Amino acid sequence: MNIDTIKNGIVIDHIKAGQGMRIYDFLNLGELDCVVALIKNASSSKTGKKDIIKVDRVLDIDLNVLGFIDPNITINIIKDGERVHKYHPELPEKMTNILRCNNPRCITTTEQELPHVFILTDREKDEYRCVYCESRAPALK
Amino acid sequence: MKSLISIMGLNVSEIDSLMALADDIIARPESYQDAMRRKKLGSLFFEPSTRTRLSFEAAMLELGGQVLGFSEGMSSSAAKGESVADTIKTVSCYVDIIAMRHPKEGAPLVAANNATVPVINAGDGGHNHPTQTLADLFTIHREKGRLDNLTVGVCGDLKFGRTVHSLLEAMSRYAGLRFVLISPEELKVPSYVKQHLKHNAIPYDQTESLAEALPELDILYMTRVQKERFFNEADYIRLKDSYILTPAKLENAKKDLAIMHPLPRVNEISVQIDKDPRAVYFKQVLNGKLMRMALILMLMEATK
């Protein structure tokens, strides 16, 4: 299997070395049955070492949320073997059911069916706050 | 349909309109005695808070309206496991406006998202309590005739006291203010509140001495220093008397100082001060009811 040949899918590049597994887990890539590659400690001209993830499938998720894990990553969209789009994730204004509020006093702790909604309150500081209790968002697992 | 969840949900001109309306209620009470005739307030107190509940209910009754509700979560549907959303959808069928208190932070927002009538947050845990802040702002307006160009001292538990944080946040939208933050080292204002003041270019001083700060103040907002906030008994005993307002400390205060307190008080303001014309904390209670009347009118007007 040649992992360089992604036909239709994504390549997440310039992941800070060591963070690749977090993104792999966050995107639940272990569940997919298509070609998925996690490359650790690849050499990088910019940072020395980097991780790369390749997925041979178009994912039905807003990849901008990855900016919350690592703002420096590059996302490449591959179509028919060609790169058709390349971008840096831009933090979304709102994240629904991506982070979970961990404030024990928050209404989301007693009302299980409520969506966990976070709003970007400070773009420079990557700061998200819970829409209900205004607690700062926990780090992504 | 509009609801009030946090004080910052109201802009300065909306607060001005509410205060003008409350002024008019004082001037012409008879014009408002039937304003809410045949309208019902749902008073939903999932945790007890007698003062706030009585204030809302008195406000609605004084507008000629009626009140129904419950005052403790344990006896209500919540105790049977019903969600806030379902309770609110049900109650929306019976009432025209809801005042809600809940122990969980954000519960009134969930209520507002599911209600077909306006929802007023009457306190959600230690999070927001916007009608207390409205009472505070209106009291300053009544006593001083303005909300700008004042030196405002806040004293006591500035770390956990959300009442104070909301007041500072709400007042940071007015010009020419200066804050004096008076507290023991252990109970200083948290850094995010200070950042908010800096961000709005509002000058402030921090001090541990109430006696030293008093002479320059136009407003003194007292709060309770709770024993359980201290790491050890010795610190509490050492400090507690410094944050009790006594007639002796008031000797150097301005003649037109306004002394405020969100109540209930324990011992942080000596009862001897109650007779001093500068003590306005019971007027603050009355002002709270007036602002709740104005708020009910405004929200009901918006739904017409």
Ligand SMILES: [Zn+2]
């Ligand atoms: Zn929360």
